Amino acid sequence: MKIVGISGKAGSGKDTLAGFLVEHQGFVRIALAEPLRRFVSDITGLSMEDLTAGPLKEAPLDWLGGTSPRRLMQTIGTEWGRDMIDESLWLKVAARRVEEARAFGAAGVVIPDVRFENEAMLVRELGGSVVVVDRPGVASVADHASERPLPSGLVDHTVVNSGTLAQLRAAAQELAN
Numbered sequence: 001m002k003i004v005g006i007s008g009k010a011g012s013g014k015d016t017l018a019g020f021l022v023e024h025q026g027f028v029r030i031a032l033a034e035p036l037r038r039f040v041s042d043i044t045g046l047s048m049e050d051l052t053a054g055p056l057k058e059a060p061l062d063w064l065g066g067t068s069p070r071r072l073m074q075t076i077g078t079e080w081g082r083d084m085i086d087e088s089l090w091l092k093v094a095a096r097r098v099e100e101a102r103a104f105g106a107a108g109v110v111i112p113d114v115r116f117e118n119e120a121m122l123v124r125e126l127g128g129s130v131v132v133v134d135r136p137g138v139a140s141v142a143d144h145a146s147e148r149p150l151p152s153g154l155v156d157h158t159v160v161n162s163g164t165l166a167q168l169r170a171a172a173q174e175l176a177n
Contacts, residue, residue: 002027002108003098003128004175005120007150010070012135013161013168015053018112020172026107027176030097032090033113036073036081044069082116091122098126108176120154129156131175136162 004021006014021027031037037051044064050056051069060066081089094111101109109128114120120130132155159171 001102001106001127002176003111003123003126004108005111005114005123005128005130006133007114007120007130007155008133009135012133013159014112014133016165017131017133017159017161017168017172017175018110020169021108021110021176024169025172025176027110028101028106028108030094030101030109030111031113032094032111032115032119033073033077035090035093036077039076040069040072044072087118091119095122095126114150117151117154120150124154129175130154131157131159133159133161136160 004027006018008014018027018029022029037048040046041048041051044051044061046056046069051073057069057073060068064072077090086092098109098111111119111123111128114123114130123130130150132150157175159168159175161168161171
C-alpha cells in the first residue's frame with residue numbers, strides 16, 4: 001500500500017493534491033488534524049468543510065476574543081495536544097487509522113497535513129514518502145510552529161503548484177505510481 005504525506009504552506013494546494021489522490025487513485029485520506037476539526041466544528045458550529053477550505057477558517061470569532069478557527073486548531077493541536085499531552089498524540093491516532101486502511105486493502109493512504117518532523121518520520125516509518133507542495137507567491141498565513149517548513153532531509157519529493165489543476169492532477173498520478 002502506498003502512503004503519501006503532504007506538507008507545505010497554507011494555501012499551497014495540499015488538500016487539492018490529496019483530493020486528487022482520493023478521487024482518481026483510490027487513496028484513503030487520513031488527516032492528522034481531523035480530530036481537531038471535529039472538536040472545533042462542535043464548539044464553533046462551523047462545518048468540517050468550512051474548517052478544511054474557504055475563508056471561514058481564517059475569520060476571527062468575536063465570541064472567542066477574535067481568535068480564528070485556524071488559530072484555535074493550531075493551539076489545540078500543538079500547545080495542548082503535542083506540548084501538554086503527548087508529542088505523538090495525533091500520530092498515534094493516525095497510525096491506527098493507517099493500519100485499518102491497510103487491513104481493508106486500500107490502494108493507498110494520503111496524509112495531507114504533515115507539519116512536524118515526527119509526523120514526516122512516521123510517514124517514512126510506515127513505508128511512505130513525504131511530498132512538499134510549493135506554490136510560488138504563497139506567503140505563510142501565521143507565525144506558528146505548525147507553519148514552519150520541514151527540514152529538506154525529510155522531504156522525498158517537491159510538487160511545484162504553479163500551473164493548472166490538470167497539471168496538479170498529473171502530479172498526483174505520478175505520486176500514486
